[in-house]
Amino acid sequence: MVLKLALPKGSLQDATLELFRKAGWDFRVDARSYHPSCDDPEIQATLLRAQEIPRYVEMGVLDAGITGYDNVKECGSDVHEVCELVYSKATHRPFRWVLAVPKGSPIRSVKDLEGKRIATELVNFTKRYLAERGVNAHVEFSWGATEVKVPDLVDAIVDGTETGSTLQAHGLEIIETLLESTTRLIANHEAWKDPWKRQKLESLALLLQAALNAEGFVGLKMNVPNEKLEEVLSVLPSLKKPTLSPLAGNEWVAVEIIVEEKTVRELVPKLKRAGASGIVEYPLNKVIY
Numbered sequence: 001m002v003l004k005l006a007l008p009k010g011s012l013q014d015a016t017l018e019l020f021r022k023a024g025w026d027f028r029v030d031a032r033s034y035h036p037s038c039d040d041p042e043i044q045a046t047l048l049r050a051q052e053i054p055r056y057v058e059m060g061v062l063d064a065g066i067t068g069y070d071n072v073k074e075c076g077s078d079v080h081e082v083c084e085l086v087y088s089k090a091t092h093r094p095f096r097w098v099l100a101v102p103k104g105s106p107i108r109s110v111k112d113l114e115g116k117r118i119a120t121e122l123v124n125f126t127k128r129y130l131a132e133r134g135v136n137a138h139v140e141f142s143w144g145a146t147e148v149k150v151p152d153l154v155d156a157i158v159d160g161t162e163t164g165s166t167l168q169a170h171g172l173e174i175i176e177t178l179l180e181s182t183t184r185l186i187a188n189h190e191a192w193k194d195p196w197k198r199q200k201l202e203s204l205a206l207l208l209q210a211a212l213n214a215e216g217f218v219g220l221k222m223n224v225p226n227e228k229l230e231e232v233l234s235v236l237p238s239l240k241k242p243t244l245s246p247l248a249g250n251e252w253v254a255v256e257i258i259v260e261e262k263t264v265r266e267l268v269p270k271l272k273r274a275g276a277s278g279i280v281e282y283p284l285n286k287v288i289y
Contacts, residue, residue, distance in 0.1 A: 002042055002044045003197055004044050005043055006046050006047075007036065007047055010049060016066055016183075022285050022286070026038070034047045048065070053066070053071065054071050054075040054077035054079055058075070058078055060188050063191035063201075065185075066184070066186075068181045069182055070122065071181075074123075075124075077186075080192045082192075084182055084184055085183045085185060085208055087212060093162055095182070096177050096180055097177070097178045098160075098161060099113075102151050102171055103172065105155075105156075108175060110129075110133055113156060117138045117154040118137055118154060119146050120146065120158035129179075142157070146159045147159060148170065156175075161174075185205055216260055218281050220258075220264070221257075221280050221282075222278055222279040223247065224254075225251060226250075227275075228274060231274045235274050240257050241257075242256060242257040255276070
């Protein structure tokens with residue numbers, strides 16, 4: 001059996017392939033093909049625009065896929081969410097769809113959009129969002145560069161952002177967040193009912209999340225004489241419990257712990273001064289809780 005898996009083509013492609021590599025799956029992409037090869041013969045991959053993936057998964061053309069929650073909401077697709085994967089092309093913040101207007105605009109809330117023109121790539125969701133709040137406005141699809149269309153072509157935009165810096169650079173201010181989106185592993189309901197496919201998807205989810213858990217953390221191991229152990233332990237982060245292993249002769253102890261990478265530059269000198277030696281820092285690929 002094979003699992004037909006859709007991977008996002010475009011801005012999320014490199015980050016997704018790197019996440020899979022850390023999780024243990026290596027995909028090789030041919031620039032002329034939309035079907036990457038995988039070192040796992042049980043996976044048949046297809047590259048698609050993330051916006052299209054929920055529809056093809058729902059239809060059963062594909063068993064599963066990686067896409068944004070915003071794309072699922074835009075398509076209105078009925079799919080099973082296997083897990084959330086918090087990563088993106090730029091940051092680990094959720095991707096936000098926001099209502100933005102020129103600075104100084106009289107539009108201060110969604111209610112002020114009555115009778116106004118709005119440009120967005122998230123047309124269906126925006127229409128539903130406004131309808132649920134009793135607001136009648138003209139919502140049109142934007143093919144890109146949405147932020148340059150206000151105020152000359154439209155009154156407001158609903159645009160996607162991670163940091164808000166592009167909107168600010170164009171003299172816009174965010175009035176309201178309509179939707180927060182992160183990447184999801186989704187599956188067709190029939191595929192999820194299939195025991196083999198479900199087990200394969202659960203294994204994928206476990207290891208992808210383990211790879212994400214490892215990001216920003218490193219392992220530290222060191223040797224500590226018994227008389228210095230209490231002092232060294234007092235330096236280590238209080239929420240982390242180190243692994244202690246006695247060394248030959250029972251005069252030294254091997255100490256191992258996982259810490260945030262950003263703390264290492266301050267932590268290692270303290271450990272050295274407290275009596276630790278043979279300190280080794282090593283990268284982590286996966287952390288499974």
